[in-house]
Amino acid sequence: MKLPKLKPLAKRQEVEVGDKERWKPTWNCFCCQDTGKVRTHLVSLVIPEYNPNRDRFPICQNCHLGESWIHLEGNYDLRLTPDICQELDRFAREGWKKTRRDWHENQKSQTQFEQEFQQLTQSKNLRKRDRSPEEEMFVTQHSQNVRENLELEIKPKSDEEKQLKEVEI
Numbered sequence: 001m002k003l004p005k006l007k008p009l010a011k012r013q014e015v016e017v018g019d020k021e022r023w024k025p026t027w028n029c030f031c032c033q034d035t036g037k038v039r040t041h042l043v044s045l046v047i048p049e050y051n052p053n054r055d056r057f058p059i060c061q062n063c064h065l066g067e068s069w070i071h072l073e074g075n076y077d078l079r080l081t082p083d084i085c086q087e088l089d090r091f092a093r094e095g096w097k098k099t100r101r102d103w104h105e106n107q108k109s110q111t112q113f114e115q116e117f118q119q120l121t122q123s124k125n126l127r128k129r130d131r132s133p134e135e136e137m138f139v140t141q142h143s144q145n146v147r148e149n150l151e152l153e154i155k156p157k158s159d160e161e162k163q164l165k166e167v168e169i
């Protein structure tokens with residue numbers, strides 16, 4: 001058969017909830033993001049020299065999902081005790097709260113920006129009509145930048161993804 005050409009499907013790391021547009025992660029455990037492996041940036045808080053490409057990956061003991069990795073003996077690290085993982089979970093939750101706060105701040109400044117922009121064009125009495133295509137593009141671009149910056153912050157680091165893939169192989 002002729003192989004089909006499919007569009008890539010983007011991973012979904014967070015969902016937009018209701019019209020309040022709150023960003024919320026879909027995982028329950030913030031220590032491992034439901035992968036069973038402690039997230040690399042969290043591991044680094046306990047093992048500062050941790051290198052995911054070289055070192056055994058710490059198994060999450062904040063949830064039960066780490067169990068799915070114990071067949072890979074010699075590849076995992078059990079030294080991150082439940083107490084440590086619990087603390088990492090708490091730490092990561094705080095980080096998420098902050099990200100969401102920042103996002104709301106961004107939204108606020110975005111609205112403010114649009115209002116000021118509108119006032120500017122109207123106060124000069126240049127026109128009473130809607131934005132021109134150029135203006136629309138300018139505003140859209142600004143909005144995209146804000147969003148992209150935020151997405152960069154909340155996406156998991158790519159080395160974590162790589163690490164995950166390697167182990168799966």
Ligand SMILES: [Zn+2]
Binds near residue numbers: 030033060061064
């Ligand atoms: Zn976990």
